[in-house]
Amino acid sequence: MNEAVLVTEGLTRYFGGLAAVVGVSIACERGRVHAIIGPNGAGKSTLVNMLSGDLVPSSGRVTLRGADITGVAAHRISRLGIGRSYQKTNIFLPFTAFENCRLAAQSRLASSMRFFRPARAYRTLAEAAERALAAAGLDARGDMPAAALSHGEQRQLEIAMTLATEPEVLLLDEPLAGMGADESARMVELLRSLRASHAILLVEHDMDAVFSLADRLTVMVNGAVLASGSAEEIRANPAVQEAYLGEA
């Protein structure tokens, strides 16, 4: 039996008078991919931002393994085991791919207030960075500056950095955005390989990828949950077809 690791109850966020997310209750389980779909402006990214601590919810609760983490700062959330990737690639462009991952792995140390020993002398950090690069399929690109990587590789690096923080929950905000067909296929394989050992929340517009990966889907429209269920249930839901899938 899978236990729910990350659970939200009635999560709501207003921007001024605009309700971006209203009363969203979802659960992410270990070994499962929970996909969030919905048209642009449905509040998917706002939802992810509340789960990662980038935004404070207006009301509602977020719990991680039963503990309330509502409104906890982003750096604490990360240390509690929730890792995220960004819709817009958010990496350290001047650093090499390896250095990006090492910095991510370094964040797991109790403190980085270490002023004298050179960073490259820490073998365990280098090994963790190499492992993350290999897991994301970037082992051959370690020495390249992140700015020189292709768009698809930068997206892979984004995932590699998240993996280097060894999270239990992965929040992936459109990992396939702007990717070509080959790159997408590789990313889907990567996500499939991560499923067993993580609880994954996937926000994605690529319906082929969503339906091939997701164990559970939640459809959001105008900030609220329209429907939630298995892939078959969502496909058969007439409201969903009208509101969202019908457009495609």
Place this chain on the structure above:
Amino acid sequence: MTNRHALIVALSVVALVLLAALPAFAEKFYVQLFTKILIMAIFAMSLDLLVGYTGLVSFGHAAFFGFAGYLLALVTPQYQAASLWLSLAIALAGSALLALAIGAFVLRTSGVYFIMVTLAFAQMLYFLFHDTKIAGGSDGVYIYVRPLATIAGWRPFDLENFVHYYYVVLALAVATFLLLWRVIASLFGGVIVGIRVNEHRMRSLGYPTFRYKLACFVLSGTLAGLAGYLATVQFGFVNPDMLGWHLSGSVLLMVILGGMGTLIGPALGALAMLVLEIAFQALPVVGAVNIGKHWQLLM
């Protein structure tokens, strides 16, 4: 090792040998000029840690420089020498605490607000010493006798001797460079550079960025305090201008002129600024404009 590295190492060794040999062939004026240049190099390198590496453009760095100088003036008895070790420890601890206090406020802002708020704090300190009777008010105060470097009755060097003092400052400038160089290559250095490049991502990776910026601000302020202490010992005098925005602007100019985020660049920036200052002092007054006094306008 690449050719470029070999060249840099060779140039550094030549520069260091020339600096070490300076008192053997230069007149007193030039030895004292280079003492001043090395002090300003320490000051500029300390600011580079903030501006060039962490991305925090401070326009109030003279606060720490001047505050350390004032602490030396306040602990020196009139017509008697203070202990170098005790007064230096007080000056460094004082500027570290000041940086901790100011940093706790200013690091809540960023960008252009950070520039303005650092300036505001430095000006507050300026007017505190300018408008009150502490240490002579706007006139400042003289230190008639330089601190004594006595360890259990033995005096390894004499600060009244300008050659001794030059070597003390040279050693401290090299030590500052090596310290900052190590720090930048450390895990802490990786965090502060990461903050400059993308602070938001650092937070989402799990770094509490505020406390790293604060640690960096304190280290930088302490080294600025070292420079201010040394300058005060050299000139035997403090006044509120040591805390003013003019000096904060000059040291920022040294960092930008020499190259941010390179350490050696800001040190060369200090050299260039002070040498140009002397070179331009000889320029004539053209009409109503005293070029020698306002030479920075030419840049």
